Amino acid sequence: MAQSYDIAVIGGDGTGPEVAAESVKALKAAADAFGFTVNFAEFDFGGDRYLKTGEVLPDSAADEMRKFDAILLGAIGHPDVKPGVLEKGILLRLRFELDQYINLRPVKLYPGVETPVKGKGPQEIDFVVVRENTEDLYCGVGSFSQKGTADEVAVPTSMYTRLGVERALRYAFEYAKNRRQPRPWKGLNQAEVDAGTTGQLTLVGKTNVLTYVYDLWERAFNEIGEADYPEIKRDYNHVDACCMWFVKNPEWYDVLVTGNMFGDIITDLGAMIQGGMGIAAGGNINPEGVSMFEPIGGSAPKYTGQNVINPLAAVCAGAMLLDTLGEREAAAAIETAVSDITENKLDSLAAGRMGYSTTEVGDMVADLVGGKKA
Ligand code: IPM
Numbered sequence: 001m002a003q004s005y006d007i008a009v010i011g012g013d014g015t016g017p018e019v020a021a022e023s024v025k026a027l028k029a030a031a032d033a034f035g036f037t038v039n040f041a042e043f044d045f046g047g048d049r050y051l052k053t054g055e056v057l058p059d060s061a062a063d064e065m066r067k068f069d070a071i072l073l074g075a076i077g078h079p080d081v082k083p084g085v086l087e088k089g090i091l092l093r094l095r096f097e098l099d100q101y102i103n104l105r106p107v108k109l110y111p112g113v114e115t116p117v118k119g120k121g122p123q124e125i126d127f128v129v130v131r132e133n134t135e136d137l138y139c140g141v142g143s144f145s146q147k148g149t150a151d152e153v154a155v156p157t158s159m160y161t162r163l164g165v166e167r168a169l170r171y172a173f174e175y176a177k178n179r180r181q182p183r184p185w186k187g188l189n190q191a192e193v194d195a196g197t198t199g200q201l202t203l204v205g206k207t208n209v210l211t212y213v214y215d216l217w218e219r220a221f222n223e224i225g226e227a228d229y230p231e232i233k234r235d236y237n238h239v240d241a242c243c244m245w246f247v248k249n250p251e252w253y254d255v256l257v258t259g260n261m262f263g264d265i266i267t268d269l270g271a272m273i274q275g276g277m278g279i280a281a282g283g284n285i286n287p288e289g290v291s292m293f294e295p296i297g298g299s300a301p302k303y304t305g306q307n308v309i310n311p312l313a314a315v316c317a318g319a320m321l322l323d324t325l326g327e328r329e330a331a332a333a334i335e336t337a338v339s340d341i342t343e344n345k346l347d348s349l350a351a352g353r354m355g356y357s358t359t360e361v362g363d364m365v366a367d368l369v370g371g372k373k374a
């Protein structure tokens, strides 16, 4: 019997449901073309449901999600709901409860896509950020004292455990080991790539100021690298310098690993150099459990319902979902379709300026994946 996957779809807020629908279209086309089946179940978590019912997320949601092979998420964030309520109550809560301890964010410039970084092309902008996804400033610990007075003190707690650091680092080292990206501009040829001696992992931290947390990261990084991944070249950047290099020399990077907060920030910069939020996808991954894939941009409420938003980030999230499920060829076919479309079809990646509607772009992806010429 053909392999079959159950996928939970949380369209969410704003343009989230529109882009998720196009990703579903691509997944169905890939399933047909590559001989597996996908079953979808939709969940209405998001701002509208919250405003109607007063409930952000049912307590049963994480258990419900555990029944699925993967989750596809559109976007969370509603203009009529105070910032933080939905983000913490839905997105972060699912990440934590499902223990999706990796946030995998590829930064890849597709052909034909304009980057604001002068003189760089698809060969130079192609790396992957492994963001730890459950600890750091995101752990939800902190306090106010004398709130509302002139003497108010607000203390957010950033916290890392050896276990949390170690599992993120091990994932990143494995990822670097398996990535085997030819980087010819560095003089690395295919034979070296095949031999697996080309992987490079950059730890991004702030060891000069955050002398507790990034000391722990750096020690663990070197211990694990030396003991178990001697073939992976280890590199270290302070986070501020990393931002500089993303713009100046993005070709230096292969795989990066960092804490939750820095990872959040540098991947928005990464999204910009790869052409914007219209194309940037990510995966909240629990390698031993259920993972959730999403376009990393927001809900773009002002474009809601106009059929103008770019669905390619959600489509790429769908490709990552298939890759994680082990459907590598199907995932690659979606990526190839996206690349074909950015190179040959779209005028721009920006909402309303693609030269096509949201649904037309989704149809082109599905046709290409299904072997029809768009
Ligand atoms: C992201 C977002 C979230 C984060 C917000 C919406 C909670 O910015 O996925 O990068 O900070 O992780």
Ligand code: MN
Pocket: 264, 265, 268
């Ligand atoms: Mn972010």
